[in-house]
Amino acid sequence: MQAGQDTPGGSGGRAAGAPSAELAATAAATDWEYAPAPESRDIVTIAPEYGLFLNGEFTPAADGGVLETVNPATEEPLARVAEAGPADVDRAVAAARAAYEHVWGPMPGAERAKYLYRIARLLQERSREFAVLESLDNGKPIKESRDVDIPLAAAHFFYHAGWADKLEHAGFGPSPRPVGVAGQIIPWNFPLLMAAWKLAPALAAGNTCVLKPAETTPLTALLLAEVCQQAGLPPGVVNVLTGAGETGAAVVAHPGVDKVAFTGSTEVGKQIRRTVAGTGKRLTLELGGKAANVVFDDAPVEAAVEGIVNGIFFNQGHVCCAGSRLLVQESVADAVVDRLRSRLSTLRLGDPLDKNTDIGAINSRPQLEKIRDLSDAGDAEGAERWSPPCQLPDRGYWFPPTVFTGVSQSHRIAREEIFGPVLSVLTFRTPEEAVTKANNTPYGLSAGVWTDKGSRILWLSQQLRAGVVWANTYNRFDPTSPFGGYRESGFGREGGRHGLAAYLDA
Numbered sequence: 001m002q003a004g005q006d007t008p009g010g011s012g013g014r015a016a017g018a019p020s021a022e023l024a025a026t027a028a029a030t031d032w033e034y035a036p037a038p039e040s041r042d043i044v045t046i047a048p049e050y051g052l053f054l055n056g057e058f059t060p061a062a063d064g065g066v067l068e069t070v071n072p073a074t075e076e077p078l079a080r081v082a083e084a085g086p087a088d089v090d091r092a093v094a095a096a097r098a099a100y101e102h103v104w105g106p107m108p109g110a111e112r113a114k115y116l117y118r119i120a121r122l123l124q125e126r127s128r129e130f131a132v133l134e135s136l137d138n139g140k141p142i143k144e145s146r147d148v149d150i151p152l153a154a155a156h157f158f159y160h161a162g163w164a165d166k167l168e169h170a171g172f173g174p175s176p177r178p179v180g181v182a183g184q185i186i187p188w189n190f191p192l193l194m195a196a197w198k199l200a201p202a203l204a205a206g207n208t209c210v211l212k213p214a215e216t217t218p219l220t221a222l223l224l225a226e227v228c229q230q231a232g233l234p235p236g237v238v239n240v241l242t243g244a245g246e247t248g249a250a251v252v253a254h255p256g257v258d259k260v261a262f263t264g265s266t267e268v269g270k271q272i273r274r275t276v277a278g279t280g281k282r283l284t285l286e287l288g289g290k291a292a293n294v295v296f297d298d299a300p301v302e303a304a305v306e307g308i309v310n311g312i313f314f315n316q317g318h319v320c321c322a323g324s325r326l327l328v329q330e331s332v333a334d335a336v337v338d339r340l341r342s343r344l345s346t347l348r349l350g351d352p353l354d355k356n357t358d359i360g361a362i363n364s365r366p367q368l369e370k371i372r373d374l375s376d377a378g379d380a381e382g383a384e385r386w387s388p389p390c391q392l393p394d395r396g397y398w399f400p401p402t403v404f405t406g407v408s409q410s411h412r413i414a415r416e417e418i419f420g421p422v423l424s425v426l427t428f429r430t431p432e433e434a435v436t437k438a439n440n441t442p443y444g445l446s447a448g449v450w451t452d453k454g455s456r457i458l459w460l461s462q463q464l465r466a467g468v469v470w471a472n473t474y475n476r477f478d479p480t481s482p483f484g485g486y487r488e489s490g491f492g493r494e495g496g497r498h499g500l501a502a503y504l505d506a
């Protein structure tokens with residue numbers, strides 16, 4: 001294999017006992033000075049205050065509630081947004097119901113499609129604005145918001161626009177009908193993209209929506225509301241209620257909601273399932289994960305290392321399908337971990353708006369504390385922590401890319417979702433052992449496999465209990481491809497033909 005191959009920093013050796021001198025040499029040899037390359041924030045105008053998007057208009061919360069969203073990279077307040085209370089949820093559901101019955105439900109699919117295409121095109125036209133706003137509010141690198149979040153959000157609207165007039169040919173019977181009013185609650189890790197995942201299939205199928213963005217990242221959903229206005233979307237078809245958990249709970253419990261779609265923590269998913277039980281409401285849950293990324297001894301090491309880095313350090317590891325458990329075959333473990341360490345030493349952490357930044361800010365203080373607690377548990381339970389030398393900014397919420405080796409299956413860092421830039425490395429000897437370890441989790445959202453053998457990919461992907469299995473790649477998303485989990489990762493699929501099923505009564 002490529003292990004032992006010479007690298008610029010001379011880190012190809014396997015001096016596992018003395019990694020630090022070697023890494024220092026690597027760092028010195030590759031310590032390129034990058035000039036700052038910040039994306040201008042002038043493209044986006046952030047209002048000091050935002051209302052709820054209700055029946056096509058922005059309006060304050062009935063009880064005057066507001067909450068503040070900050071830039072997690074600087075802790076600077078960005079805007080105050082309305083916090084929706086029960087009266088606002090009533091108003092939003094009533095608006096969505098009226099739009100469903102009188103406008104959107106009866107509208108021919110070909111007409112609905114035009115609005116979805118329009119939204120998709122507006123997202124493309126305003127993509128820089130969305131990317132900058134997403135990075136400011138969420139802390140993710142502009143490289144990711146610009147190249148992943150925003151283009152994929154537009155792609156979801158384009159893709160579902162194509163379905164709107166073809167639903168009777170989608171295999172759901174001759175005349176599938178929309179479900180009605182959808183209550184949709186989304187998290188902060190991919191704010192605009194999750195809004196698109198929820199809204200686009202619901203609207204294509206003829207439903208109307210009450211969307212509740214996460215409290216730390218409401219701004220791109222509000223800009224999307226503005227895009228809905230710009231696209232001439234009839235009032236009430238999309239309503240955006242900003243607020244925190246209580247607002248979400250009120251949407252879920254509202255008797256006028258026919259379908260609930262949730263992405264977020266397993267804990268809240270369980271609460272929602274209890275609330276919805278026995279009401280006849282439809283439910284899909286996309287929850288946490290603790291995915292295994294399995295590297296066999298015949299895998300191309302350089303490619304696997306890129307996949308490992310992408311799997312766990314993309315979006316600061318705030319990814320439900322993150323490859324947070326690296327399972328590497330014992331015979332190549334030292335070589336893979338060496339390469340991984342030298343690769344991590346080249347990542348740049350810092351200003352999310354800088355185009356060269358690889359690792360941005362942690363989204364919130366509570367999330368940072370959770371990452372710290374779980375990492376400390378890793379130390380306490382005897383795993384070995386490693387991070388590349390890296391200077392954290394003084395202000396804001398930051399955590400360095402971190403790798404734990406010597407992890408055993410019983411460690412909390414091997415069992416619990418950390419949702420941060422922290423990788424736990426475990427080893428295996430045989431393919432059977434890889435399967436057993438990979439499946440030893442209450443979750444079942446995703447997995448990765450790295451090997452040269454097609455037959456092994458097919459065999460392993462059938463053994464793994466995960467909704468998505470990536471082979472020789474990781475974190476690859478496409479609106480045509482269904483995504484979703486098993487067990488504590490939730491149920492239901494989003495994307496593709498399968499995703500439409502959640503929004504149709506066949």
Ligand code: NAI
Nearest residue numbers: 186187213214244245248249264265268287288320417419
């Ligand atoms: P969370 O599940 O509390 O938040 C997700 C969304 O649900 C937010 O919009 C929130 O306002 C809303 N929400 C909170 N309580 C609710 C309730 N009782 N009823 C209805 N909606 C409610 O997640 P949180 O606290 O932000 O993160 C905690 C952990 O959850 C993370 O550390 C991570 O492990 C996991 N998580 C998983 C995500 C995923 O993509 N699967 C996304 C976000 C968090």
Ligand code: MG
Nearest residue numbers: 069070137216
């Ligand atoms: Mg924020």
